[in-house]
Amino acid sequence: MSKRIVIPFGPQHPVLPEPIHLDLVLEDETVVEAIPSIGYIHRGLERLIEKREFTEYVYVAERICGICSFMHAVCYSQGIEEIMKIEVPDRAHYLRTIWSECSRLHSHLLWLGLFADGMGFENLFMRSWRLRESVLDVLEDTSGGRVIQGTCKVGGVRRDIGAEKLAEMHRALDPFEEQCRDLGDVFLNDDTVKYRLQGLGVVGKDEAYALGAVGPTARASGVAMDHRETGYAAYGDLGFKPVVETTGDCYARCAVRVKEVYASIDLIRRAIDQIPEGPLDVKVKGTPDGEYFSRVEQPRGEVIHYLRGNGTKHLTRARIRTPTLANIPILVKMLPNAQLADVPVVVLSIDPCISCTER
Amino acid sequence: MGFFAMTKTVLRNLAGGPATRQYPVVPARTSALTRGHIAFDPATCRSCGLCSRRCPCEAIRIEKEEKVWEINRMRCVACGDCVEGCPFGSLTMERDYLPPVVEHVVEHHTITYVKPEKPEKKPKEESAGESA
Numbered sequence A: 001m002s003k004r005i006v007i008p009f010g011p012q013h014p015v016l017p018e019p020i021h022l023d024l025v026l027e028d029e030t031v032v033e034a035i036p037s038i039g040y041i042h043r044g045l046e047r048l049i050e051k052r053e054f055t056e057y058v059y060v061a062e063r064i065c066g067i068c069s070f071m072h073a074v075c076y077s078q079g080i081e082e083i084m085k086i087e088v089p090d091r092a093h094y095l096r097t098i099w100s101e102c103s104r105l106h107s108h109l110l111w112l113g114l115f116a117d118g119m120g121f122e123n124l125f126m127r128s129w130r131l132r133e134s135v136l137d138v139l140e141d142t143s144g145g146r147v148i149q150g151t152c153k154v155g156g157v158r159r160d161i162g163a164e165k166l167a168e169m170h171r172a173l174d175p176f177e178e179q180c181r182d183l184g185d186v187f188l189n190d191d192t193v194k195y196r197l198q199g200l201g202v203v204g205k206d207e208a209y210a211l212g213a214v215g216p217t218a219r220a221s222g223v224a225m226d227h228r229e230t231g232y233a234a235y236g237d238l239g240f241k242p243v244v245e246t247t248g249d250c251y252a253r254c255a256v257r258v259k260e261v262y263a264s265i266d267l268i269r270r271a272i273d274q275i276p277e278g279p280l281d282v283k284v285k286g287t288p289d290g291e292y293f294s295r296v297e298q299p300r301g302e303v304i305h306y307l308r309g310n311g312t313k314h315l316t317r318a319r320i321r322t323p324t325l326a327n328i329p330i331l332v333k334m335l336p337n338a339q340l341a342d343v344p345v346v347v348l349s350i351d352p353c354i355s356c357t358e359r
Numbered sequence B: 001m002g003f004f005a006m007t008k009t010v011l012r013n014l015a016g017g018p019a020t021r022q023y024p025v026v027p028a029r030t031s032a033l034t035r036g037h038i039a040f041d042p043a044t045c046r047s048c049g050l051c052s053r054r055c056p057c058e059a060i061r062i063e064k065e066e067k068v069w070e071i072n073r074m075r076c077v078a079c080g081d082c083v084e085g086c087p088f089g090s091l092t093m094e095r096d097y098l099p100p101v102v103e104h105v106v107e108h109h110t111i112t113y114v115k116p117e118k119p120e121k122k123p124k125e126e127s128a129g130e131s132a
Helices: A057-062 A069-084 A090-118 A122-143 A163-189 A191-197 A205-210 A215-220 A250-274 A323-334 A340-349 A354-358 B007-016 B050-054 B081-085 B121-131
Strands: A004-009 A021-027 A030-037 A289-298 A301-310 A315-321 B037-040 B060-063 B068-072 B091-094 B106-110
Touching: A004 A340, A021 A340, A030 A323, A030 A340, A057 A069, A069 A090, A069 A289, A069 A301, A090 A122, A090 A163, A090 A250, A090 A289, A090 A340, A122 A163, A163 A191, A163 A250, A163 B007, A191 A250, A205 A215, A205 A323, A215 A250, A215 A301, A215 A323, A250 A340, A301 A323, A323 A340, A323 A354, B037 B068, B050 B060, B050 B081, B081 B091
Parallel strands: none
Antiparallel strands: A004 A021, A021 A030, A289 A301, A301 A315, B037 B091, B060 B068, B068 B106
């Protein structure tokens, strides 16, 4: 047995957009063990719920994450609506779905770019981000913000998307899908990408399930678990099917996300076709008294907002379990036996979002 | 995978030109809804204080007696909740972003709204009623 050494990976590392620290125990170039530590950007957003009114906290919830911001707002609003028994209008559900799927599109395209950059394919990185930019433009045109939409509120949505804009979005989907398929083709079929990713960081189905993995990370290992199947917002009407791969390696995790991009485009198309006319919101009367576990499928997996109110306008407790926190145990399982040079790719393959994780 | 798979993309990029823009020279892209910054109209503000109560990040402060309306631009996240909540239309969301600054500067505005003198009418009507 050769001598073991420990190499610190992060919190500042070229492939990491956000700070997570891993102590890598190496034997020569092979990883034997990885010890993660987080806690570099804790902001205390859960505690802030005691200081902000429950209707105001939507803006705070949205700022938990810089990528899946809209879905945090949806998850939080859904929780309050369940506690207060508010019936949200159908059009608001559809608009929430459209914005959620746009967020998923831009999140996945961002990740595909970062992943391509992580494995050294810079051309593909720029290509992905160029496509992402057109999604951000649509988000800005419809909501006023590129990444923080600010359109979700307790009881509905704050803005409408006009019929003209919806038609324009629908028309733009076909050429956009064609470009995404050109991009996805490189990720799925290019030999260089395959050599780099196949058989790397393999996790089996049972292990992924036992470790509580969520989102694309779990689905790449064959766990067909997607919260959109339960039909929250308008997903129940859109005939959603989760994307599942079975090999459980980095290539499968990449493939799941590429195929989810296509699925999202499809969902947006169907949502625009079926969107009903009607009011955007209902007036919120009273204060929340009770508790609820609200769950929403984010680009990285399932997010949970636990909310508890005592009949005043300030909630007493919020607990937010974000998908990256659930995916760290499986990451620790993926790293042993990987080469040191492959560590960045394996770490990126779970799509870590540390700001979310530490709230 | 076949050879030259990215040729189509490369040709499209060559014909389409760069995706980026020379930012300070060419202004950033905005839309009609872009939340750039909050603008305040001191002539219509009636010091109700709803904006400062609604603000999720406590960026707005209002002093009724001194007729002062303040906003800390570094705290403001441009969510637009104050604009929605203002009953008098004194706040508007402008689409252009403010230039970057290096320190917390609190912007002061003096409220110039003058309450129209309405109550004078009443005694006249009463006296008219009495005379009739």
